[in-house]
Amino acid sequence: AxxxxxxxxxxxxxxxxxxxxxxxxxxxxxxxxxxxxxxxxxxxxxxxxxxxxxxxxxxxxxxxxxxxxxxxxxxxxxxxxxxxxxxxxxxxxxxxxxxxxxxxxxxxxxNHNLNWDEDALVFNDTHSSQLVRQAVDGSGRRQVRVPGKPAFARGLAPLGGQRFIVGSQCPAALHEVDLHAGRSELLCELSDNLHECVYAIHAVPDTFGEPPEQLWSSAAPPLAVAVDAGPRAVAMGN
Structure with missing residues (x-):
């Protein structure tokens, strides 16, 4: 066989x-x-x-x-x-x-990036282009739309509180999503190629080396993002 x-x-x-x-x-x-x-x-x-x-x-x-x-x-x-x-x-x-x-x-x-956040679940509702936070017992739900055509929301990193970095597809970009305030803000655009999409976002320690120049050959480097606690840098995969 x-x-x-x-x-x-x-x-x-x-x-x-x-x-x-x-x-x-x-x-x-x-x-x-x-x-x-x-x-x-x-x-x-x-x-x-x-x-x-x-x-x-x-x-x-x-x-x-x-x-x-x-x-x-x-x-x-x-x-x-x-x-x-x-x-x-x-x-x-x-x-x-x-x-x-x-x-x-x-x-x-x-859908993607299901995570446990205190007493709730946070995930990318890729089907509906939203970041969602819902109580485990179903008692409450918040969602914020992720921009893009299509957005294909994928990649998720916490910033503290109810703030998260979320990736998108078209354009391939990073967005700061504040579930408490109900808003999404573009941080940086990585590519306008329809066939490229953010795959994952991970926090890295301050000792993490500078990325190679070729990483930014077709995209502008990301903007500085304030993190409430823990690692200060964010790495992306697409």
């Missing part, structure tokens, strides 16, 4: 990625998991139809773009454009069974 590297989602069979785990974070009780894209039955059937030509070509040994794993991986999200799926936040405690702590139905693209 052929071996599959399950660490690489591009190598998985078209109908394997049923929940699309795209985030793991610490929580007081254990681990917080983001099931970014729980495909419905209709979505899976449509994905199967979209992937059929590629599977046939691969079966007869033809190496064409339709038969490549990356193409078949993309079919999962293309299928969702014509049906719907669900995003789930799942708490996996150290003791006891896993339980759902957040849910959003009818998503067309996965």
């Amino acid at each position: 052929a071996e599959v590297d399950y660490r690489d989602p591009r190598q998985l069979p078209p109908l394997y990625d049923f929940v699309h785990i795209n985030g793991v974070a610490r929580a007081p009780e254990g681990l917080l998991l983001s099931f970014g894209f729980v495909a419905s039955g209709a979505t899976r059937r449509f994905q199967s139809l979209l992937g059929l030509p590629g599977r046939i070509l691969k079966g007869v040994g033809l190496d064409t773009p339709l038969a490549r794993p990356s193409r078949m991986f993309a079919m999962r999200f293309l299928g969702a454009r014509y049906s719907s799926s669900t995003w789930l936040g799942v708490l996996l405690p150290e003791n006891g069974p896993a339980r759902i702590v957040a849910r959003q139905d009818g998503v067309k693209i996965p």
Whole structure:
């Protein structure tokens, strides 16, 4: 039997990625998991139809773009454009069974960056282009829209209080989002290329070296961002 590297989602069979785990974070009780894209039955059937030509070509040994794993991986999200799926936040405690702590139905693209923030959950509602903070018990919710066409909100770093840095796609940019004040402010634009997107944002210590010049070859360096406590620098990936 052929071996599959399950660490690489591009190598998985078209109908394997049923929940699309795209985030793991610490929580007081254990681990917080983001099931970014729980495909419905209709979505899976449509994905199967979209992937059929590629599977046939691969079966007869033809190496064409339709038969490549990356193409078949993309079919999962293309299928969702014509049906719907669900995003789930799942708490996996150290003791006891896993339980759902957040849910959003009818998503067309996965949500990202689920994190625990005091007594609430904070995540990028990529489907609706918003940063969301909602109480774990469902008693309250705040959201602020992230600009972009599309925004594809992804990448999240806390600044203290209810202030966060959030990344976007078009333009690829960093925004300071204040959930308490209900506002979003552009910090810097990294690229206007539609195919580039902020992937992750991480705080680094003061001892972190200066980034290489080629990092800014197609974008202006980020503006200085005040952080209430902890590390003073922010690194981006796109």
